Amino acid sequence: MRYWLVKSEPSEYGWEDLLSKGEDIWDGIRNYQARNFLKEMETGDEVLFYHSGKNKEIVGIAKVSQEAFPDLEDGEDKGWVAVKLKPHKALANSVTLEQIKSDSILSTIYLVKQSRLSTMPVEKIQFDHIIQLGS
DNA sequence: GCCAACGTTGGC
């Protein structure tokens, strides 16, 4: 079991959209580093859902419901992949970027170090800590 | 609105 964080601009696609769908394809990733992480995701892995832009906070936990499969571009397999996600649990209190940056356990995560990466792994200790902050 | 950090593109 591994832990991840995915990022989305809520005006494009937010946690609410995933909730209302019940399960959805997480596609359109066009960055090699993010793609490699997507390929490593396994069914049942837990995924923190982060809203970029105005709110900048982790709002919920999703689970990988289907492992990587080809994400076609113009009907062709160009090596990009998508996964499927299901909402698992909303955080009672969302965890803000400000909290994350000021926390000694969390300040080293990719979210802070490499702000443009949209899909990234999270250490278990960090994941657990975020859940604790969000409960 | 600006800027930093990346990624991509294209000329050489």
Place this chain on the structure above:
DNA sequence: GCCAACGTTGGC
């Protein structure tokens, strides 16, 4: 293969 120019993302 290098690098300058440009585009994009996302925080401030």
